[in-house]
Amino acid sequence: MKVLELHHSSYTNHQKRGEAMNTPQAWTEYIHLVPALKNAVVWKSLRQWSLSEVWRVTMPGGNTMIAKKGMGENSREAAVYEHLLRPLKVDSPIIYNAISEGSVGILLMEDVKGKSVEENPDGRYFIEAARKLAAMRTEVRSRLANKGTGIKDVFYLKKDKLINDLVHLKKQHQLLEINQDVNLQRALDVLPQHLEQLYKRFPVTITHNDYYPKNMVGINKTLKIIDWANANLSPHLGDLYCLITSAEEYGVSPKEVIDAYRNNVTEELAIDLDWQITMGGICWTIYMLRWLIDYGVDAIPEAKDWVPDMVNELERLLETLS
Numbered sequence: 001m002k003v004l005e006l007h008h009s010s011y012t013n014h015q016k017r018g019e020a021m022n023t024p025q026a027w028t029e030y031i032h033l034v035p036a037l038k039n040a041v042v043w044k045s046l047r048q049w050s051l052s053e054v055w056r057v058t059m060p061g062g063n064t065m066i067a068k069k070g071m072g073e074n075s076r077e078a079a080v081y082e083h084l085l086r087p088l089k090v091d092s093p094i095i096y097n098a099i100s101e102g103s104v105g106i107l108l109m110e111d112v113k114g115k116s117v118e119e120n121p122d123g124r125y126f127i128e129a130a131r132k133l134a135a136m137r138t139e140v141r142s143r144l145a146n147k148g149t150g151i152k153d154v155f156y157l158k159k160d161k162l163i164n165d166l167v168h169l170k171k172q173h174q175l176l177e178i179n180q181d182v183n184l185q186r187a188l189d190v191l192p193q194h195l196e197q198l199y200k201r202f203p204v205t206i207t208h209n210d211y212y213p214k215n216m217v218g219i220n221k222t223l224k225i226i227d228w229a230n231a232n233l234s235p236h237l238g239d240l241y242c243l244i245t246s247a248e249e250y251g252v253s254p255k256e257v258i259d260a261y262r263n264n265v266t267e268e269l270a271i272d273l274d275w276q277i278t279m280g281g282i283c284w285t286i287y288m289l290r291w292l293i294d295y296g297v298d299a300i301p302e303a304k305d306w307v308p309d310m311v312n313e314l315e316r317l318l319e320t321l322s
C-alpha cells in the first residue's frame with residue numbers, strides 16, 4: 001500500500017509538471033510529437049536495434065498500441081504508411097499517428113493481436129501469405145494504373161538503380177571474397193537485358209521487401225503483414241522469392257506456395273513465373289546488399305559476414321537465367 005501511495009504521489013507530481021510518465025529515456029525528446037503517448041501507463045520493449053525500436057504501450061483503459069521509432073533510413077516507414085499504403089489501400093495495421101521529423105519517423109499503430117508466423121510456423125500461413133501477396137499485387141497494380149502520378153516518385157525502384165547498386169557492390173573489396181568481383185562483372189554483362197525485359201513486360205506494383213515469417217502476424221486463419229520499412233514500387237517478385245525461401249526452411253512445399261500465388265493473381269502477373277521468381281530474387285538480393293553496404297554493416301555487427309553468401313546466391317540466381 002505504501003508503495004502504491006508513493007507511486008501515486010510521484011504520478012501526481014509528474015502530472016502537475018505536465019511531464020510524461022514511464023516514458024523510456026529514448027522517447028522523451030519525441031513525446032511531444034505524439035501527445036497520446038504521454039498517458040501510456042506501461043511500456044514494454046518488443047525489439048530494439050540501432051535503426052529502430054518497437055514498444056507495446058498500455059493506455060489507461062487497458063488498450064494496447066504499438067509505438068515504433070525508426071532512425072535514419074528506417075525513418076521512412078512513417079512516410080510509407082502515409083503516402084504509399086494508405087492511398088493504395090494496402091491491408092496493414094491501422095495507423096493512429098505517423099510523424100516524420102528530420103531523421104526520425106514515429107508510428108503509433110494498432111496492436112495486431114496474434115503470433116508471428118515465425119513463432120507459429122503453420123504451413124497454412126505460408127499458403128495464405130502467397131494468396132495475400134497475389135491479391136495485394138493485383139489490387140495495387142490496378143489502383144496504380146488509375147491513380148498513376150499521384151504517388152510520389154521516391155517510392156519507385158528504377159532499374160538503373162539496381163544496375164548502379166551492382167556496380168557499387170563490385171567495388172566493395174573489403175566485404176567480398178576473392179573473385180566475387182569478377183563474377184559480379186559477369187553478372188553486369190547479362191543483367192541489364194533481363195531487367196529491360198522485366199520492366200517492359202511486367203507492370204509496377206507494390207513490393208514489401210522483407211516478406212518473411214517474422215513480419216507476418218497470424219490471426220485465426222488470416223494474416224496481417226507488418227514492418228513496411230523497406231516497401232517500394234517495382235515490377236519484381238522478390239516477395240515471393242523470400243516467401244519460398246523461408247517456406248523451404250520450415251519444410252513447407254515451395255510448389256504449393258507458388259501454386260497458391262499463381263491461382264490468386266491476375267493473368268498478366270502470372271506469366272513466366274519461374275523466371276519472375278528468379279528475377280525477383282536477383283532484384284531483392286541486390287536491394288538488400290546495397291542496404292547492408294549503406295546501413296546494415298554499421299547497424300548490425302555480424303551483417304558483414306552475410307555479404308559473401310548473399311553474393312553467391314546472387315550468382316547462382318544469375319546462372320539460372322542463362
Ligand SMILES: Nc1ncnc2c1ncn2[C@@H]1O[C@H](COP(=O)(O)OP(=O)(O)O)[C@@H](O)[C@H]1O
Nearest residue numbers: 046047052054066093109110111112214226227
Ligand atoms: N502492429 C503490430 N502489432 C503487433 N506486434 C507488432 C506490430 N508491429 C510490430 N510488432 C512486433 O514487434 C516486432 C518488431 O517490429 P517490426 O516492425 O518488425 O520492426 P523491425 O524493423 O525491428 O523488424 C515484430 O516482430 C512484432 O513482434
Ligand SMILES: [Mg+2]
Nearest residue numbers: 214215226227
Ligand atoms: Mg521486422
